[in-house]
Amino acid sequence: MTDRTPPQGGTTDPAWDLLPAYALDAVDDLERRTVERLLAVDADARRALGQYREVAAALVPDVEPPVGLRDAVLDRLDATPAADRDPGARRTRRRWTVVGIAAAAVVAIAIPTGVAVHEAGERSRLEEQSRTVAAMLADPQATLVTGTISTGGEASVLVSGGRALFTGSGMPSAGQGKDYQLWRSSDGKTMLSVGIVHASADGSAAVLFDAPDDTVFAVTVEPAGGSKQPTSQPVVALTTSSAVSGSRA
C-alpha cells in the first residue's frame, strides 16, 4: 500500500501534524477545528485519519457491559426514531429551544460557511459540537453576553460548564496583514490566547473552546498569525455576569 501518512520529518501543514493526536481525541477545540478544515478538503488526510482511528480502536478491549443495559437501550429506542433515515430532514427535526444570537451560534457551529462537509467523521464531529452547544444552551446556569465590536459587527460569548462559545456576526475584515485574535482571562489581567478568529465571507465566526474559570473574553486586532500577548486595545471585551468572584460555590 502507499504510505499516505506524513513523512517522519513532519509537514508544512500544522493540521497534518495534529492528525494523530486528533485521532486520539487529544487536541483542544481550536485544534480540532483546524484539523477538521483539513479533513473537509483533503482525501489523503481522511485516509490517514482512518488508519489512525483503526489503530486507536485496536487499543480498546471488549468488556462485557452490565446485564441490564441491553434492555435499557432497547427501551430507549422505542422512544427514539432512527433520525438519519432521511438525512435531508435531519436538521429541521432538531428542537433547538433557543432564540436570536444563540440560535445563530448553533447554526454557525453546525454548518461552517464555505466548507464542503462530505466526510462522515467531519459531519459527526460537527454534530458533536452542535450537541455540546445545545447542552450549553440548555444549561440554566449558562451565561450569554453580547456586545458591539468597535470596528463593526456583533460579538457574543456563551459560557457553560467550563466551555465557552464565541460567535461573531457582521465582522469586517481585520485588514491586510492582520488577524482577529480571541483572548480569555479569569482575572481581567492575565490574557490567555484562545486563537485566531477566522470570520467567513459573510463576517460570521464561531469558536468553541475550554474556559475553565474565565470571565473576561476579548478580541484584539493583531498582526497576521496572532501575538503572544495583546498588542492593541480590544475591539470588543465581554465580561460574563458570574465574573463576580465567589459567586460560584
Next chain:
Amino acid sequence: MTDAYPPVVQETVRVPTARTTDPEALAAALVACASGDRRAFERVYDGLAPAVYGAAVGVLRDRDHAAEVTQEVMVEVWQTAARFDAARGSARTWVVTLAHRRAVDRVRSEQSRRARDQRDLERNVAAADRDVVAEHVEQLFEAAAVRDCMGTLTDTQRDAVVRAYYGGRTYREVADDVGAALPTVKSRIRDGLLRLRDCLGVTA
C-alpha cells in the same frame, strides 16, 4: 475471531443470541439500522456494545459512568447509523470513535467542573489519578487486539499514546505531565501509532 457463544443453530428457543463478531456482518447490520431494522440493531448491540463499554471504562475508570456513556452511544448509533460508511472503516472502529469521544468529553467537563469548584484539591487529585492510569491500562491491553504489538513501541511512545488515549489528556497536557516539548510529544504519539499500524497490518 472468538465467539462468546456457540454458533447459532436455528429456531429461537431461549438460546442467547449468537454474537456476531464478523466485521462484514456487523457493517451490514449497522447499515440495516439506518432503515430502522430493530433486529439488526440488536445484532449491532450484541456485537459492539462490549467495545463501546470497553472504550468508556478505559477512559472513565468508573463502571456507572461507563454504562451511562454506553447507553448514550448505542442510542446515538441507532440514530446516526446512516452516517456509517463501510468504505471508510470498520463498524467497530466507528462505534469506538463515538464512544471514546463521548467519554473524553465527559472527563473534560467533569475536570473543568471540579476545577471551578475546588481548584487546588483537584490539582492534587488529578496528579494522583494519572499515576494509576498506566496500571489500569496495562490490564486493559491484556485483552485488546493490540496486546502483542505494544512491545514494538519505545517506552516513551507507549507512555504518550496511553496518556493521550486513556488519560483523556490533550497532547499539550501530556507534554506538561511528562515535562517534554510539544513537538516531541506529537512525534511520540504519531510514531507510536505508525508502529502499531504496521504491526497490526492496518491498511484501510
